[in-house]
Amino acid sequence: MKGEPKSDVYTRVTDKIIADLEHGVRPWAKPWETDNATTRITLPVRANGILYRGINVLLLWGEALAKGYRSNRWMTFKQALELGASVRKGEHGSLVVYANTVTKIDENDDGEVTELDIAFMKGYTVFNVEQIDNLPEGHRVEPATEHQPNAVPLQLIEFAETFFGKTRATVCHGGNRAFYAPGLDIVQLPPAEAFDTAESYESVKAHEITHWTSHYTRLNRQLGKRFGDEAYAAEELIAEMGAAFLCAQLGIAPETRADHASYLDHWLKVLKADKKAIFTAAGHAQRACDYLFSLQAETPSEVAA
Known part of the structure; x- marks a missing residue:
C-alpha cells in the first residue's frame, strides 16, 4: 500500500461507506445495532493508547463489528514485531488513513x-x-462484553448533563420533536420522560448540540458551497457522526433514530458524487466534538475517565 495514490484512498474508503449505506446500515451507528447493543462502545486506539479520530473511527468500528473483534486496540505489522509478537498467518488487515501536509520551497x-x-x-x-499472537501483557485490551441491567451508573448520566450544561447551549423541552433552530439558536427536545432510557435522551441531545456547533458564532459551518442542494443532508450526516463520537467518549449508547433512514438516499447521492465528501463530513464531526470538549474544564481523557 506504500505510495498509494491519494485518490485511491478516497475511493476505497468512500466505497466501503457506500456499501454499508446501500445495505441500510449507518457505519457510525453499527456498533450499537448488534446483539451486544447495550455493551459500552469505546473509541478505537493505537498501539500506544492514543485514540483514533475522524474517518478512522468509522473504519475501525465497522471492521470490529464485521469481524467480531471485542478489542478496541489496533497496531501495524511492524509494531507487533517490535513487541515480540506476530500477526497470525492468513489474517487480513484493516485500512486506516493518514493525512498531513508537506512544505515545498518554490523559487521563481x-x-x-x-x-x-x-x-x-x-x-x-x-x-x-x-x-x-504472543503480545506482552498490557497490550491486549478488551472492553467488557458482559452486560448487567442498569450497569451504567447514574452519575454517568448526571455527568453528561453537566457536560452539555457547560456548553451553555439553550435547551428547551416540549412537543414530540427534537431539532436545532438556527434562527433562535436553541435546541428543542421532547420532555426527558418521553424517552425510554436516559441514554436515549442524552444521545439525542448530543445529536442536536452537534448541530448547535454549526452556528456562525461557533464553528460557522457553511456547507452550501461544498455540498450545494445536499447541504442539509450533509449537516445531518455530520450531526450523526458527531453524536456517535461524543457518546463513545462519554460512555453512552447512542440512540438509533428511525427517522434518519429517510436520509440514506440523500447521503448516497452525496457520497457517490464526491469521493471526498465522507472525509469532509467526518472532519466536521470531529471538529464539533473537539469544540464541545474545549468548552469543558476537563480534558477529553479526564471526561472519559
Whole structure:
C-alpha cells in the first residue's frame, strides 16, 4: 500500500461507506445495532493508547463489528514485531488513513522564495490485537462484553448533563420533536420522560448540540458551497457522526433514530458524487466534538475517565 495514490484512498474508503449505506446500515451507528447493543462502545486506539479520530473511527468500528473483534486496540505489522509478537498467518488487515501536509520551497526566476503547504493522504494497514499472537501483557485490551441491567451508573448520566450544561447551549423541552433552530439558536427536545432510557435522551441531545456547533458564532459551518442542494443532508450526516463520537467518549449508547433512514438516499447521492465528501463530513464531526470538549474544564481523557 506504500505510495498509494491519494485518490485511491478516497475511493476505497468512500466505497466501503457506500456499501454499508446501500445495505441500510449507518457505519457510525453499527456498533450499537448488534446483539451486544447495550455493551459500552469505546473509541478505537493505537498501539500506544492514543485514540483514533475522524474517518478512522468509522473504519475501525465497522471492521470490529464485521469481524467480531471485542478489542478496541489496533497496531501495524511492524509494531507487533517490535513487541515480540506476530500477526497470525492468513489474517487480513484493516485500512486506516493518514493525512498531513508537506512544505515545498518554490523559487521563481527573480529569486523570490515561496513556501507551499501541500496536503497528502495515504492508506496503511493495521491489525486488531485479536489477530496477533504472543503480545506482552498490557497490550491486549478488551472492553467488557458482559452486560448487567442498569450497569451504567447514574452519575454517568448526571455527568453528561453537566457536560452539555457547560456548553451553555439553550435547551428547551416540549412537543414530540427534537431539532436545532438556527434562527433562535436553541435546541428543542421532547420532555426527558418521553424517552425510554436516559441514554436515549442524552444521545439525542448530543445529536442536536452537534448541530448547535454549526452556528456562525461557533464553528460557522457553511456547507452550501461544498455540498450545494445536499447541504442539509450533509449537516445531518455530520450531526450523526458527531453524536456517535461524543457518546463513545462519554460512555453512552447512542440512540438509533428511525427517522434518519429517510436520509440514506440523500447521503448516497452525496457520497457517490464526491469521493471526498465522507472525509469532509467526518472532519466536521470531529471538529464539533473537539469544540464541545474545549468548552469543558476537563480534558477529553479526564471526561472519559
